[in-house]
Amino acid sequence: MRIHTHFFCLWALSLAMLAWWLAQMAPWGAMVRLGAGLAAAALWLGWAGWRMWRCRRDGAARELLLPGLLDLPQGWRDGRATVVELESPRGAYVAAEDGMLRAMVPTPALLERAVAELVAWRRGSPPDALALRLEAAAECGEAAWLGRLQAWRQAIADVERRLACRLPVYLLVGFPAPARCSGIGGTLGVVLQGSSSASLRQWREWLDDWRSRTELQPPVLGDEDARARFDLRLRAGAVGGWLGTQVLPALLQGATPAPAVGLQGIALLPTQGRDAALSPWGRCRQALSGLTVRSLSIGKSEREGVPRSWLFGLEPGGRLPAAWRLALSLWLLACLTALAAFAASAWSNRVLLERLSANVAHYRSLPMERDVERREALSVLESDARELQSHADLGVPLRLGFGFYRAQPWRERIVRLIADYRPPAAVPASVLLDSLSLFDSGKAVLRVGAEMALKPALAALALYPERNVLVAGHTDSVGQSEANQRLSLERAAAVRDWLAHATGLPLTRFAIQGYGATRPLASNDDVEGRARNRRVEITLLPTLPVK
Template sequence: MSVSAYPWRSVFVWIALLALTWLALFSPFTAGWNGSCAALVLLAVSASIVIATRRMWARRASTQHVLRSIDAALASLPADIKRNTPLVLTVGEPGSVLSRVFDKNAVIVTDAAIWVRHDDPSKLMHLADALKRWRGGQGPDAVAWLMTSDDPASAVTLQATLKRWRVAINEAGRAVGYRLPVCIALYATETRDRSLDCPWFGVSASVQLDPHSTAEQLSVLLGAFAERAVPEDRRPRALTAIQLDALARWAFEAVLPPLVETQRGMQALTLNAFGVTAVAGPVVPDSLYGQFVATTTALDLPAAAGITQRYPLPIPLIRGIAPQPVRRALPVALAHAFVWFAVWFCAAAAASAWQNRALVSGVLAHMARYEAIPPAQDAARVDALAAVKRDRDDLEQYASAGVPPRLGLGLYRGAPLLPVVNRLIAGYQPPAPAPSTIELDSMSLFDSGSPKLKSGSNRALIGALEMIKAHPDKRILIAGHTDSVGSRGGNLALSEARASAVRDWLADASGLSVTRFAIQGYGDTRPKASNDGEAGRAANRRVEITLVPDCRADRGDGFTHGQPACS
């Protein structure tokens, strides 16, 4: 995946829109928590866009001069050559090797490839990505790493160089979205008084090379090169073949293992081509290669000055590497956008399922709570029924106005609950109203003219006692009545004394405080029937027990003995 060609900012905006939509429509959390998360999302996306934009500008600025050089070099060629001709990043240490290949040019165009010079490992990934954008999604086809036999001055320097370029090439591969094929090209210098016309000896393929088999193939090629020489050139050719064979063996022992072997924290390079050639130039006997030759062969590498020729490009080695296909960033970005949408949909579905489960559990819990309360506790039943009615209102709103997104996505489970809730609400029956008054015959409670309860009167008071216990929130008014026989004052006192006797018995039997009772004596002032006959006088001799609302909040200290009850 290309770094700068990839639409990072558009992807960041897409992710932010998905996150904000989820928070607004599907989140099961509180509004405050959702607002905080939305602010964090906006802050993170804004910072990411700023960072991506600044990095993109920095990369383009660092590679602009190279792209201008390429455009200038290809100005006279057909416009489509940049895609039809392989492009090779040619890298090496700053100094002799690249300057002797490119002279002062940044780009060389040959029939085989477009060769782009680069000697800064830290910016290789930026150049590779810029070239991919310049070619319309087709990145570099290979990396040609040029080395001379005299480059490494010490083993420590060699290892540091190899590690630096290995990391740089791997980073460039990640920047363009694929592993870059690598070609290692080594030049052996010989002290000559004329330029050498030495071919490249090497192996290249579209797949990764095996170092062991590559070494064997090189030995065969170099042996054939020495044998085909005419008599007068046999000795120089043999000497060149021996030097190149020594250079190849030194490379397979000291150069290639750190590059192609997997090491901790570093990915191995993909070696698709390796080759050696000889050029005329100064020899450094104390180089690592010179030391290797001195210890493994009997050759003497003279350090005398000679002609220095321009180094040839490893064109034959590149021909075996397959060109890279076009890899555009837009399809990859669209695929990533779809993946993020799939993640968003899964998160939305999970949130909807969780909230549907919470809805069903809440409604069922409210229904179970209502059904568990016995009818005698009507106040608690009314409170529980109010919660069920609120659930009914929500379910009816969802049925008429539509299911909200947080419960939607085909996961809504509230519709089957609505008829069940309606039946439960319709089945509520308020408790039967309490009897307002129980009337007791005075003759069954008292002897004639006596205010004392007679034995056996408790059987007549049991009904009143059960009514009082069934309504502990009510106060009790006890009123006594007499017939018209006797004086009015005496009847009034007798009726109040009888009410007081009933009050005392009920308070003792129920365990209630006497302050919950009120008594009233009416005497003969409220007859039910005419006192002219015995039947009428019997009906008027009575005690009435009435339940009334508790009006202590209105009367301050409540009822007191002998005072009228609140109405």
């Protein structure tokens, strides 16, 4: 089998380019797209190389069944009707005559091999038809004759499965005719023309209708040619009845072990040869008439090839040349690539718009108090703004092109959101509360009306509820240091309990510390200095991220 290497390479290259194109259209990273394209190219080129190696190996392992194909003109590859004639009595060969190419196959076992060589020689085009020759007067047993038909049916099914297409089948039935009918056989020609999808019942109806019309044409008295034609029609009608009851069921009935053949037409061909009593046709006549049929010699048939006029509906050039088929395949591949690119672009733009919309909505949903999350969302918007700005400066990438890009208005919205961002007011490092406004002298219980003095601390906690709170108590240096230390700690605990109750925050968010007189703000030598040192200091601590 000859393999056209350039066709395989071009087709594999086209598929690799399609895979690379689709990878570029996908919303992946650059390295992922590059890797996908290289993997697709390697896969398809490897497949093409494997196909060529296997076909060359198979071709070298065996000789050509139809070597005559190599001697035919190149113009016969395309534009010529090609018929594979089955049951050839002279073996396997090819013949170019009558404006058509004939490939002769003698046995069912050689059909698939012969068709494979023919398809390879025709650059991938299957044959236009199969013509099964059947001699009604050939001497053979009933079982052998039916087995032969079943074998051809199975071989045709195998070829159709390999080619992935249905092949029209013509049944060429030769029946014996006396010598006085010679010369007028061409008047019969093709007697039936059907459809490759017709059932056994339809073919039987067509045969019965044709037989009834044939028998209604009586001969003209005194006209020897008319009598010969009438005799020929009667013989053909009888053969038609035999076809409907014996031959067609073997080819069309049931779907197992092989599907029915696509019978396109039946031609009854009068021949000169031996009319054997033990032929399928002879046994059928004997069963119908109850008479003994004798074997008669009525001459010798010289016909080998089937005239093209008998294969009705078979026109040369029914398929495009291989170059045109390749061009059409590449054009269809380009159309599919364009459709895939449009679909991928529309999908990528939809994903982009959904992402931008979700990022903007998330940023707007965050209150100012949650500034840490707002800054994280703002950094995402800044990344989106840089991406959209690159689209405006460098052009829209291919995966977002083809007129589907609709992200330009979003760039302006995101830029405005970024420009409108204002950080919250600085958090006071600490809130100082005068102990005299909170506690009586020497006491650690909040006095009546202390809530007004604690409002600044509540305001700070309301702005930053996520922060931890340190409450530290301080005293002056009057008295014993241990007592001052204990008093400062108790006052810090009292303020902590009130803040936790007022804000609803858990106690775990608070820490207390009593410093006594160890951290004065002023000198303890005068009254004003000691008043400044008696205080409660509330500090908001940032929440450390968990690693």
